[in-house]
Amino acid sequence: MDSFLDALKLCSPSNASFSVDGDSTYSNVIWLSSNVEMPTEAQVLKKKQELDDALPMKKLREKRDKLLALSDVYMITDFPLTDEEKLEVRNYRQALRDLPSSGQTEFPVLNLTK
Numbered sequence: 001m002d003s004f005l006d007a008l009k010l011c012s013p014s015n016a017s018f019s020v021d022g023d024s025t026y027s028n029v030i031w032l033s034s035n036v037e038m039p040t041e042a043q044v045l046k047k048k049q050e051l052d053d054a055l056p057m058k059k060l061r062e063k064r065d066k067l068l069a070l071s072d073v074y075m076i077t078d079f080p081l082t083d084e085e086k087l088e089v090r091n092y093r094q095a096l097r098d099l100p101s102s103g104q105t106e107f108p109v110l111n112l113t114k
Helices: 003-011 041-075 085-103
Strands: 018-020 030-031
Touching: 003 041, 041 085
Parallel strands: none
Antiparallel strands: 018 030
């Protein structure tokens, strides 16, 4: 993942065209769209910082979503769980859904004996 290129794309008009010659730096950008203005280096770097700052939360949500998907099977009505285990699964899934807004970075653990 190259957050500089992502930032440049997000700062550029949708009809803009460019390439990068070498490392992903502003000085290596070759702007191919003469009919649209290239975003400034400050704009691109600001957007890059926003993307970099958001990355840990994005990764947290991606892992959370995978864990929710893996636990979907336990929510099937006829999946063989005791009432206590069903409650544990519901609480686990709720804790996963609450994770991004709770400020926690530790993932809850589901300990079923099955």
